[in-house]
Amino acid sequence: MDSQRVTLQVADGIADVRLNRPDKLNALDPAMFEAIAAVIADLRTRRDVRVAVLSGEGRGFCAGLDMASMAGGAPVTGLGERTHGIANLFQQVAWGWRSLPVPVIAAGHGVVFGGGLQIFSGADIRIAAPDTRFSIMEMKWGIVPDMAGYALWRGLVRDDHLRALIYTAREFDGTEAEKLGFVTRLAADPLAEAMALATQIAGRNPDAVRAAKRLANRMPEEPASALLQSESDEQAKLMYSPNQMEAVRANMERRAPAFADPADD
Numbered sequence: 001m002d003s004q005r006v007t008l009q010v011a012d013g014i015a016d017v018r019l020n021r022p023d024k025l026n027a028l029d030p031a032m033f034e035a036i037a038a039v040i041a042d043l044r045t046r047r048d049v050r051v052a053v054l055s056g057e058g059r060g061f062c063a064g065l066d067m068a069s070m071a072g073g074a075p076v077t078g079l080g081e082r083t084h085g086i087a088n089l090f091q092q093v094a095w096g097w098r099s100l101p102v103p104v105i106a107a108g109h110g111v112v113f114g115g116g117l118q119i120f121s122g123a124d125i126r127i128a129a130p131d132t133r134f135s136i137m138e139m140k141w142g143i144v145p146d147m148a149g150y151a152l153w154r155g156l157v158r159d160d161h162l163r164a165l166i167y168t169a170r171e172f173d174g175t176e177a178e179k180l181g182f183v184t185r186l187a188a189d190p191l192a193e194a195m196a197l198a199t200q201i202a203g204r205n206p207d208a209v210r211a212a213k214r215l216a217n218r219m220p221e222e223p224a225s226a227l228l229q230s231e232s233d234e235q236a237k238l239m240y241s242p243n244q245m246e247a248v249r250a251n252m253e254r255r256a257p258a259f260a261d262p263a264d265d
Contacts, residue, residue, distance in 0.1 A: 004020075004031055004035060005019070005020055005021055005029075005031050005032040005034075005035035005036070006018065006019060006020055006032070006035040006036055006038075006039050007020050007057075008039050008042065008043075010046070010048060010049055012199070012202060013048065013049065013050035013051065013202035013206070014049075014050070014051055014052070014053060014195070014198045014199065014202050015043055015046075015049045015051070015052040015053065015102075016053055016055075016195075017039055017043075017052055017053065017054045017055070018054075018055050018056065018057050019032070019036075019054075019055070019056040019057065019061070019062055020057050021057075022056075022057040022058025022059065023058070024063070024066060025056075025058065025059060025060040025062070025063035025110065025111055026056040026057065026058065026060060026061065026062040026063065026116070027062070027063045027064060027065065027066035027069070028062065028064065028065050028066055028093075028115050028116070029066040029069035030069070032066075033089055033090060033093055034089075036093040036096075036119070037084065037089060037092050037093055037096065040092065040093070040096035040097065040100065041096075043100055043102070044096075044100055044101065047261040047262055047263075048261055049102055050102055050201065050202040050204075050206045050209065051102055051103050051104075051105065051198045051201040051202050051209075052097075052100065052102060052103070052104045052105070052198075053104075053105050053106075053107065053191070053194045053195055053198050054097065054104055054105070054106045054107070054119075054120075054123055055106070055107040055108075055109075055190070055191050055194065056108075056109070056110070056116075058110075059109075059110045059111075060109065060110025060111035060112070060116075061106075061107070061108040061109055061110060061111065061112045061116055061120060061132075062111070062112060062113070062115070062116025062117075062119060062120070063111050063113050063114075063116060064113040064114025064115045064116045064117070064137055065114055065115050065141075067141065079146070084096070085099070087148065090115075090146065090147050091146070091147055091148040092148075093115075093119055093147065094115070094118040094119045094121065094122040094147045094148040094149070094152060095122060095148035095151065095152070096122065097119070097122030097123050097124075098122045098123075098124070098148075098152060098217065099217070101210050101213065101214075102206075102209065102210060102213065103124045103125065103201055103209065103213055104122065104123040104124050104125075105123055105124065105125045105126075105127065105194040105197055105198055106119075106120045106122075106123035106125070106126045106127065106194070107127050107128070107190035107191040107193070107194040108120050108126065108127065108128035108129070108132050108134075108174070108183070108190055109128065109129045109132055109190055109191075110132060110133070111132070111133045112128070112132055112133070112134050112135075113133070113134070113135045113137045114135065114136070114137035114138055114145075115147045117134055117135070117136060117137075117149070117182070118145060118147040118148055118149040118152065119147070120182075121148075121149065121152040121153060121156070121182065122148065122152055124213065124216070125184045125194075125197065126182065126183050126184045127183070127184060127185055127186070127187050127190040127193050127194050127197075128174040128177060128178075128183045128186060128187075128190050129174055129186065129187065129188060129189075129190050130173065130174045130175050130186050130188075131173060131174060132173065132174040132177070132190075133171055133172075133173060134171065134172050134173065134174070134176075134177045134182060135165075135169055135170065135171040135172070136149070136165045136166050136169060137169050138166075138169070139166060139167060139168065139169040140169040144166070145166060153181075153182075154220065155220050156181040156182065157180050157181045157182060158180070158181070161180055165180075174186055203256070203257070204247075205238075205243045205244060205246070205247045205257070205259055206243065206259055206261065206262050207237075207238060207241060207243045207244070207262050208238055208243070208244065208247075210262060211234040211235075211237070211238060214230075214234065215227070215230055215231060215234060218230055242260060243259045243260060243262075246258065246259055246260075247259075
């Protein structure tokens with residue numbers, strides 16, 4: 001899939017998604033918001049995708065809002081409307097990655113600013129170069145982060161550190177971002193590292209990987225009693241299923257498994 005603002009290619013179970021406005025450091029304009037949401041919607045229904053890698057073309061991952069584009073357009077209205085499940089469009093481009101049925105790995109380089117950081121934070125696993133520049137930049141423009149950042153950063157970043165970064169819009173590098181929790185790990189070539197990790201994930205039982213993501217997504221909200229039940233329910237569906245049995249056979253026979261695409265979630 002190739003749109004004006006985002007490209008999508010799928011091979012060997014890996015969806016390679018790239019923000020594609022390099023001349024503007026992949027800054028977010030209305031067309032970019034629509035394109036990202038469209039790719040997320042496409043990925044949600046695909047059974048041939050086992051993991052997604054999200055990156056940005058050019059010199060940076062995403063510079064955040066294209067303020068010139070947004071200022072030159074119609075005033076933003078209807079933020080309170082839930083147009084994409086629990087989210088509005090602006091939240092969906094970040095929250096949508098977390099709610100996809102498959103794991104998402106983000107590869108950050110150059111700049112990861114404002115809305116770009118919120119999109120980056122929607123990924124299950126976030127890899128960045130040490131010299132990547134980060135900022136929760138919204139306060140610079142007199143606004144608050146409202147692209148699902150608060151929901152995504154809960155549990156990732158210590159509350160007082162998060163507040164200070166939001167209140168000041170201070171810039172920080174990839175090394176600090178890893179210490180704070182925004183980044184999972186550092187790599188000199190984040191995209192290569194992300195693709196290597198994606199290859200490992202794509203080689204696992206796709207039914208089990210999807211089940212694991214559902215459980216991980218429930219962890220922050222569900223009480224222990226409900227989460228224990230969810231573990232049991234997911235495991236009961238996996239045990240003795242064709243893909244689970246294939247995992248056992250492949251391990252016993254010391255060969256690569258041949259998994260079928262998931263039938264449903």
